[in-house]
């Protein structure tokens with residue numbers, strides 16, 4: 001297979017801040033991946049996140065390690081075996097692997113003449129509504145951000161800053177009917193979390209994502225036994241083998257392609273989470289329409305979606321899944337259905 005890639009710098013429409021200080025960006029450096037098999041082009045994207053040990057430079061280094069293997073690939077239908085070769089060559093580097101994985105699905109779909117969702121037996125009309133994310137900011141900036149998205153019925157609010165309750169009050173004033181989901185990004189202690197969650201009930205919050213750091217297993221069990229709202233794992237649940245331990249700590253998990261290694265791993269996680277009685281959200285990093293659309297294709301399998309990553313960026317190099325007021329419309333073309341702009 002022919003293999004090339006291009007580092008890209010995605011610029012968010014607003015500076016994006018969450019409760020972890022290493023994440024505050026006015027640019028996000030991803031890598032667009034291109035595979036070519038007998039004239040058929042497959043697009044993929046690596047969306048590295050420093051929290052998980054990757055950045056653009058590690059992705060490029062991983063892709064160069066993979067290059068001699070990929071250039072020997074002859075049959076895109078042996079993707080499980082091919083992706084296992086990459087795992088054998090290099091541990092970790094899941095964002096880089098997720099990018100290759102997406103490009104292989106894109107090629108398969110184009111050869112079959114089917115959108116990815118159809119190849120998986122899914123109805124493109126079954127995509128769940130997606131949240132629109134509001135990052136941490138001053139209450140006045142949050143007010144203006146919420147006014148821009150009043151047509152979105154689901155809002156995800158990043159908390160864990162100093163003005164949390166003031167921000168929630170502002171959002172409820174501006175969007176009294178929106179369903180609100182909260183992500184604390186590990187920003188609280190167990191007692192702070194319980195006090196906050198008890199307040200969040202009054203604001204009609206639906207669930208709370210990752211209140212404590214992943215190391216706080218006992219704290220999470222204590223909180224889960226007392227929390228009046230459902231709790232979702234994000235940083236505590238990166239990949240398949242993290243799922244069993246989520247039982248008793250969380251009610252649901254947030255699966256992201258760049259975190260778990262791609263669509264094929266996300267599908268395994270979805271089955272495993274169901275077997276453990278956990279609900280599932282599909283989430284994203286700051287991603288272009290390439291990786292967002294790959295996730296959207298499997299979203300009919302999950303309960304919740306947080307796939308607004310491409311809407312938050314100003315210079316999306318691709319078109320793909322359309323996001324209108326939280327509704328996700330999959331492209332009709334084969335494979336991922338993404339097209340370079």
Ligand SMILES: [Mg+2]
Nearest residue numbers: 183209210234
């Ligand atoms: Mg999160």
